[in-house]
Amino acid sequence: MSDTQVLPAAIDPVARPARRSEWRAAYFGTPGNALTTLVCGAVILLIAKLAFGWLFLDAVFDGGADACKQSSGACWPFLADKLRYMLFGFYPFEEQWRPLVALCLFLGACCVSMVPRVWGRGLLLAWALVILPVLYVLMAGGIFGLTAVPTSKWGGLPLSFMLSFVGLAFALPLGIGLALARASHLPAIRVLGVGFIELVRGVPLISILFMAAVMLPLFMPDGVTIDKLLRAQVAIILFAAAYIAEIVRGGLQDVPTGQYEAGRALGLHYWQVMFKIVLPQALKKVIPALVSLFIAFFQDTTLVTIIGLLDFLDTVRTALRDPDWQGIAVLEGYVFAAAVYFVFSALMGAYSRFLERHFNTSYR
Amino acid sequence: MLFLNDARFRAVFYQFVAISLVLLAAWAMYATASANLAKQDIATGFDFLSRQAGIAISESSIAYGPTDTVARAILVGLINTIKVSFLAALFGTIIGVLVGIGRMSTNPLLSRLMLAYVELLRNVPLLLYLFLWYFLIILVFPPVRQAIQLFPGFFLSNSGLAMPALEWQSGFGLTFAALAFGIASALVVRGVSQRRRIQSGKANAGWIFALVLLVLPVLAVWASGAISLSWSAPEAGRFRLTGGLQIRPEFVALLVGLMLNLSASVAEIVRAGIQAVSRGQWEAAQALGLPRSRTLRLVVLPQALRVIIPPLTNTYLTVFKNSSLAIAIGYPDLVMVSNTIMNQTGQAMETIAIFMGIYLGLSVAISLFMNWYNARVALKAR
Numbered sequence: 017m018s019d020t021q022v023l024p025a026a027i028d029p030v031a032r033p034a035r036r037s038e039w040r041a042a043y044f045g046t047p048g049n050a051l052t053t054l055v056c057g058a059v060i061l062l063i064a065k066l067a068f069g070w071l072f073l074d075a076v077f078d079g080g081a082d083a084c085k086q087s088s089g090a091c092w093p094f095l096a097d098k099l100r101y102m103l104f105g106f107y108p109f110e111e112q113w114r115p116l117v118a119l120c121l122f123l124g125a126c127c128v129s130m131v132p133r134v135w136g137r138g139l140l141l142a143w144a145l146v147i148l149p150v151l152y153v154l155m156a157g158g159i160f161g162l163t164a165v166p167t168s169k170w171g172g173l174p175l176s177f178m179l180s181f182v183g184l185a186f187a188l189p190l191g192i193g194l195a196l197a198r199a200s201h202l203p204a205i206r207v208l209g210v211g212f213i214e215l216v217r218g219v220p221l222i223s224i225l226f227m228a229a230v231m232l233p234l235f236m237p238d239g240v241t242i243d244k245l246l247r248a249q250v251a252i253i254l255f256a257a258a259y260i261a262e263i264v265r266g267g268l269q270d271v272p273t274g275q276y277e278a279g280r281a282l283g284l285h286y287w288q289v290m291f292k293i294v295l296p297q298a299l300k301k302v303i304p305a306l307v308s309l310f311i312a313f314f315q316d317t318t319l320v321t322i323i324g325l326l327d328f329l330d331t332v333r334t335a336l337r338d339p340d341w342q343g344i345a346v347l348e349g350y351v352f353a354a355a356v357y358f359v360f361s362a363l364m365g366a367y368s369r370f371l372e373r374h375f376n377t378s379y380r
Numbered sequence: 381m382l383f384l385n386d387a388r389f390r391a392v393f394y395q396f397v398a399i400s401l402v403l404l405a406a407w408a409m410y411a412t413a414s415a416n417l418a419k420q421d422i423a424t425g426f427d428f429l430s431r432q433a434g435i436a437i438s439e440s441s442i443a444y445g446p447t448d449t450v451a452r453a454i455l456v457g458l459i460n461t462i463k464v465s466f467l468a469a470l471f472g473t474i475i476g477v478l479v480g481i482g483r484m485s486t487n488p489l490l491s492r493l494m495l496a497y498v499e500l501l502r503n504v505p506l507l508l509y510l511f512l513w514y515f516l517i518i519l520v521f522p523p524v525r526q527a528i529q530l531f532p533g534f535f536l537s538n539s540g541l542a543m544p545a546l547e548w549q550s551g552f553g554l555t556f557a558a559l560a561f562g563i564a565s566a567l568v569v570r571g572v573s574q575r576r577r578i579q580s581g582k583a584n585a586g587w588i589f590a591l592v593l594l595v596l597p598v599l600a601v602w603a604s605g606a607i608s609l610s611w612s613a614p615e616a617g618r619f620r621l622t623g624g625l626q627i628r629p630e631f632v633a634l635l636v637g638l639m640l641n642l643s644a645s646v647a648e649i650v651r652a653g654i655q656a657v658s659r660g661q662w663e664a665a666q667a668l669g670l671p672r673s674r675t676l677r678l679v680v681l682p683q684a685l686r687v688i689i690p691p692l693t694n695t696y697l698t699v700f701k702n703s704s705l706a707i708a709i710g711y712p713d714l715v716m717v718s719n720t721i722m723n724q725t726g727q728a729m730e731t732i733a734i735f736m737g738i739y740l741g742l743s744v745a746i747s748l749f750m751n752w753y754n755a756r757v758a759l760k761a762r
Binding site for chain 1: 391394395396398399402409412413416417485486487488489490493499500502503504505506507508511512515516519701702704705707708715719722728729732735736739740743744
């Protein structure tokens with residue numbers, strides 16, 4: 017689904033014009049160029065006018081559904097009315113401070129973790145032992161006087177983040193293992209690795225989600241049922257692992273064989289060579305690619321709405337179908353959802369480009 | 381365990397353990413699944429394929445009705461999947477190449493505009509766009525009863541575009557054969573003329589000859605009177621249009637969504653490919669007196685193609701797999717038809733196995749074809 021292609025950093029193809037004459041040459045250098053400038057300018061102005069008119073001039077700022085029905089512009093009261101539902105879904109209304117705190121904690125922790133200087137074993141332990149358990153307790157409750165909230169009530173933005181983040185966090189070690197299996201010199205291990213990776217990459221994510229939703233219960237012994245959310249999460253982990261394995265494989269191929277051989281010549285064991293010499297070099301090269309993959313997976317988690325989980329896109333869509341607002345604020349809902357996805361994806365994209373510059377590596 | 385210190389034995393031992401674990405897991409899953417199925421009284425096996433499907437499919441390129449078999453219903457879904465992915469790949473590539481070249485423009489306004497286009501498409505989920513396009517189509521166009529008549533016989537409404545369809549009474553096979561023959565002979569002539577041109581260094585009129593050969597057989601068949609055609613025009617009923625060729629909004633929304641999504645990826649790939657060609661190539665072509673457009677077409681793009689093909693393969697595979705999102709807006713593709721069949725027969729395992737197998741097989745076929753093409757355009761070391 018998300019065959020993200022890693023491309024070199026977006027180099028600005030146009031050097032910024034410095035002087036006035038250069039400005040003129042860049043915009044009106046030749047007749048063809050001048051025409052391009054005029055056409056593009058007209059397109060930009062038209063889009064800006066339409067967007068501004070819809071968002072502000074013709075928009076309804078207060079009032080209810082009836083006021084929105086009259087107007088051709090955006091319906092802001094809809095957002096105000098449904099915002100909490102869109103963000104948190106069916107999470108019990110009085111308890112919605114919990115997903116909010118969890119969301120803020122998660123985003124704050126992510127921001128801190130994005131600084132390469134704090135990377136290390138300590139950060140990993142902090143995530144595993146402090147942040148993730150706290151997030152889970154906040155969401156699920158059941159102890160410390162928090163009311164228990166079953167996963168079937170989880171929804172909205174926290175669910176989208178959880179599916180993509182937890183998915184990638186668990187898929188990473190699995191993907192590294194698969195990449196090592198694929199590069200192994202033991203034929204049976206290699207065949208198993210290649211088989212899994214190609215099988216998963218050859219089919220759409222939706223089919224794997226279907227498998228998790230419909231087929232997995234058949235494989236369970238009597239009386240054992242697995243939570244629907246967990247099943248979707250497992251499907252996403254397996255799916256992501258295959259894509260991560262291919263990215264890590266690219267990194268492994270970039271490490272010269274001499275590194276491996278030198279390690280073995282020093283008397284190190286295979287695992288020691290891999291974990292202390294080869295993988296650190298390989299992973300460092302593929303970190304920006306992994307961030308791009310994360311963006312793709314953040315967007316792909318929207319597919320869980322098809323198997324009936326309430327992710328952010330789904331809560332927005334159900335908000336649109338609210339009887340009070342039905343058919344009135346559809347465009348508003350989609351534009352709002354698109355804006356949320358856009359902001360997070362674009363920020364991650366900017367971060368990926370920053371990392372690329374930071375490590376100063378480039379890929380094909 | 382002393383014997384584990386022997387590297388050769390260890391290798392065999394690990395592989396043995398890995399394979400037995402996989403086999404054990406497979407066996408355990410098979411055993412529980414068959415026990416569960418027996419308990420729920422669900423039939424197993426692929427017999428259901430030849431049974432009557434009993435489902436209506438809103439869009440089909442081959443003759444199909446609810447009384448046809450399940451296998452045929454799946455085939456209809458597969459053809460729909462291929463149709464929409466092929467068209468999306470075709471149009472998406474054309475748009476993407478143009479956008480990618482626009483991104484490289486020396487005009488800052490144009491390149492920024494193209495950057496905005498790419499970023500807007502890449503940073504918002506495809507599924508959201510599909511919902512949005514579908515909604516916009518329904519919103520913008522009037523209901524069937526007030527369908528807009530563009531030309532006589534062309535109706536535009538929120539249930540799609542209906543237009544007169546060409547129906548073959550006879551001569552379809554003959555025309556097809558003539559067309560194939562024309563293409564083959566034109567290709568041969570073009571190859572010969574190109575070789576001559578390279579040898580002699582002079583332009584020749586081979587392309588005119590090839591063009592004549594391309595259309596001549598079809599014209600000959602047409603002139604011989606072996607073809608008879610008829611038009612079937614859509615008729616406006618009370619609630620829907622019947623007859624003719626109907627392009628449904630689900631199809632258009634899916635096509636537009638996939639196409640735009642693909643075009644953004646293609647644009648980035650093309651840009652990266654063009655940037656990978658060294659400046660010296662541009663300058664050398666300029667020194668030879670080639671204008672910018674011909675430099676791009678004859679010098680830069682053929683070299684960029686080598687960098688472009690492998691990632692392009694991935695995006696084509698992606699669009700093929702993404703077409704499965706059709707189920708969200710109700711376009712009857714392979715997954716949606718399979719899903720309906722699954723709900724009706726209860727044979728989830730077989731149905732999922734079938735469509736996963738089809739996706740896997742076609743993915744492999746696409747990547748094999750693209751690898752072959754890649755080998756053709758790859759730099760040949762002499």
